[in-house]
Amino acid sequence: MKPLLRLSDTISLHSRLLIPRLFLSSFSLSSPTAFQIPGHKEVRAPSLLSNQRFLCSCARMEEQFESFRQQLEESGGVRERIRAVAMEIESCIRFMHSSLLLVHHSLPSPEVLEKAKAQISTLRDLYQRLSEILRECPGQYYRYHGDWRSETQTVVSLLAFLHWLETGNLLMHTEVEDKLGLDASDFGLDIEDYLIGLCFMANELPRYVVNQVTAGDYDCPRRVLKFLTELHAAFRMLNLRNDFLRKKFDGMKYDLRRVEEVFYDVKIRGLAKDAKLEGTQPSDS
Amino acid sequence: MAAKLPHVYQPVAEISPQIQSKKQRKMSTVSAMPEAFEKYTDYLNQLNEKRERVVKASRDVTMNSKKVIFQVHRISKHNKDEVLEKAAKDLEAVTDEYMLRLVRELHGSDFWKLRRAYSPAVQEYVEAATLCEFCKTGNLLKLAEINRSLLRLSDPSLEPLQINILDYLLGVGDLTGELMRLAIGRISDGELAYAERICTFVRDIYRKLTLVAPLMDDNSEMKKKMETMLQSVMKIENACFSVHVRGSEFIPILGSSDPNFSFLGVSDMDL
Numbered sequence: 001m002k003p004l005l006r007l008s009d010t011i012s013l014h015s016r017l018l019i020p021r022l023f024l025s026s027f028s029l030s031s032p033t034a035f036q037i038p039g040h041k042e043v044r045a046p047s048l049l050s051n052q053r054f055l056c057s058c059a060r061m062e063e064q065f066e067s068f069r070q071q072l073e074e075s076g077g078v079r080e081r082i083r084a085v086a087m088e089i090e091s092c093i094r095f096m097h098s099s100l101l102l103v104h105h106s107l108p109s110p111e112v113l114e115k116a117k118a119q120i121s122t123l124r125d126l127y128q129r130l131s132e133i134l135r136e137c138p139g140q141y142y143r144y145h146g147d148w149r150s151e152t153q154t155v156v157s158l159l160a161f162l163h164w165l166e167t168g169n170l171l172m173h174t175e176v177e178d179k180l181g182l183d184a185s186d187f188g189l190d191i192e193d194y195l196i197g198l199c200f201m202a203n204e205l206p207r208y209v210v211n212q213v214t215a216g217d218y219d220c221p222r223r224v225l226k227f228l229t230e231l232h233a234a235f236r237m238l239n240l241r242n243d244f245l246r247k248k249f250d251g252m253k254y255d256l257r258r259v260e261e262v263f264y265d266v267k268i269r270g271l272a273k274d275a276k277l278e279g280t281q282p283s284d285s
Numbered sequence: 286m287a288a289k290l291p292h293v294y295q296p297v298a299e300i301s302p303q304i305q306s307k308k309q310r311k312m313s314t315v316s317a318m319p320e321a322f323e324k325y326t327d328y329l330n331q332l333n334e335k336r337e338r339v340v341k342a343s344r345d346v347t348m349n350s351k352k353v354i355f356q357v358h359r360i361s362k363h364n365k366d367e368v369l370e371k372a373a374k375d376l377e378a379v380t381d382e383y384m385l386r387l388v389r390e391l392h393g394s395d396f397w398k399l400r401r402a403y404s405p406a407v408q409e410y411v412e413a414a415t416l417c418e419f420c421k422t423g424n425l426l427k428l429a430e431i432n433r434s435l436l437r438l439s440d441p442s443l444e445p446l447q448i449n450i451l452d453y454l455l456g457v458g459d460l461t462g463e464l465m466r467l468a469i470g471r472i473s474d475g476e477l478a479y480a481e482r483i484c485t486f487v488r489d490i491y492r493k494l495t496l497v498a499p500l501m502d503d504n505s506e507m508k509k510k511m512e513t514m515l516q517s518v519m520k521i522e523n524a525c526f527s528v529h530v531r532g533s534e535f536i537p538i539l540g541s542s543d544p545n546f547s548f549l550g551v552s553d554m555d556l
Contacts, residue, residue, distance in 0.1 A: 060424060060425070060427070061425050061489060061490070061493060062493070064425070064427050064428065064429075065493040065494075065496065065497055068428075068450050068454065068497050069496055069497050069500065071450060072450065072497060072500035072501060073500055075502070076500055079502075139393050139394050139396065139397070140394075140397055141394050141397070141398075142394055142396075142397035142398035142400075143397040143400075143502070145397075145398075169317075170317075170318050170321075172317065172321050173321065173324075173325070191325055191328050191329070192329075194325075195325060230318055231318070233319075234318050234319055234321075234322040235322070237319070237322050237323070237326050238322065238325060238326050238329055239326065239329060239330055239333065240329070241333055
């Protein structure tokens with residue numbers, strides 16, 4: 001028992017508390033062969049030294065886990081900050097979406113689009129903040145990606161819809177980055193997010209077509225159909241995995257079909273030719 | 286009715302020139318779309334291929350790490366040195382052959398992007414490496430040490446794969462299950478001291494992890510592991526307890542090297 005006591009003098013009280021008394025006594029009884037350390041021949045002197053080793057290991061563990069705790073707390077902090085920004089993005093999106101919803105109420109008017117566009121600068125600022133946070137932890141973009149992912153997809157869908165309303169063209173990936181002030185080398189827009197956003201936009205188009213026809217724009221189905229056909233054809237070039245994007249893409253054909261139906265209804269009644277004929281409603285099939 | 290028919294059919298006749306002009310326009314003005322999508326296709330193809338390669342490499346890492354663990358379990362009272370030596374060699378082979386492929390595949394932001402593809406393999410590898418280290422030295426192999434050994438596999442300037450804290454901790458979580466098996470095996474082999482040592486070690490890990498586990502990114506997986514871990518700890522404790530109680534009269538020969546001596550069951554004590 002004596003050497004053991006001497007040992008405990010040399011170790012800190014702290015680590016001594018970690019050792020159950022019961023086991024200390026049984027270790028001193030164990031034979032040298034009970035716990036062998038191949039490749040460490042110098043540690044042949046049995047129980048005492050292996051005890052010391054054991055105490056060391058405890059301190060080592062303590063140190064490592066303490067640093068893990070710190071690192072995890074830090075990343076938890078980063079995540080909280082990201083979530084805070086993501087929530088602001090979300091509320092910004094809500095404003096933008098609700099003002100953009102007015103396009104369903106009447107023929108397109110520039111004020112509606114202007115109002116929605118006003119939110120873009122706010123979004124820019126928010127993405128700027130996001131990229132500043134991410135700059136603190138380089139290489140970990142995808143660690144936190146999930147926290148702003150769905151918001152970003154919605155942002156893409158709104159921007160692309162807005163852009164299409166204005167120009168009739170598809171908003172390209174790089175154009176979204178430009179609009180949001182993102183830099184691909186630093187904090188870019190994930191291409192899958194962009195593509196999913198486009199699918200969301202496609203979901204919006206059937207409703208838009210129906211309402212535009214009701215409002216008297218009989219040429220709209222043709223334009224939308226052309227655009228959506230092209231978009232669908234472009235998407236078919238992608239080799240998709242069995243994931244969310246694939247699911248959204250599979251849904252796009254229903255949007256396409258709905259627009260085709262509206263186009264057909266309008267066409268077959270000869271409404272497209274003389275645009276503002278009378279208030280003939282396209283039949284809902 | 287007949288009067289209406291022409292009205293219906295008339296637009297149809299007009300469709301074809303319209304479609305023609307549409308097609309022409311598509312070709313000329315909006316050709317940016319296919320072009321851009323070609324880029325996206327390339328991106329997705331490359332990503333998917335890479336993911337596929339990572340998954341394949343991961344499967345090999347998992348399989349061979351499991352073999353290392355099995356090798357460690359072949360340990361018995363008298364063959365420790367050879368068994369552990371072989372295990373260490375096998376582990377080294379896993380590192381040099383299979384982890385190398387993973388390490389070469391993953392750079393920079395891939396660690397997190399493709400984490401789901403390789404995480405189980407890395408956990409298994411951590412498990413095997415820490416188990417070997419524990420049997421050899423009685424210490425917990427540190428994350429920094431594992432990562433250092435991976436660093437030598439590739440040019441450091443390429444930012445090769447470094448195992449992240451989460452996978453390491455998940456691997457350590459699995460380690461306790463293996464240690465439980467090891468402890469039970471040791472007890473039935475009569476090496477109570479070894480088992481008790483494992484017990485202390487596992488308890489320590491469990492205690493340390495209770496502080497850290499709730500902080501982890503996605504802690505539902507870890508939560509489950511913590512529960513199983515507690516089960517393992519208790520199994521070891523109960524085994525140690527029953528041996529301690531039943532074998533109390535034999536304390537003086539605890540360290541005896543008599544190979545026939547076993548603490549399990551009264552019949553053994555009658556021997």
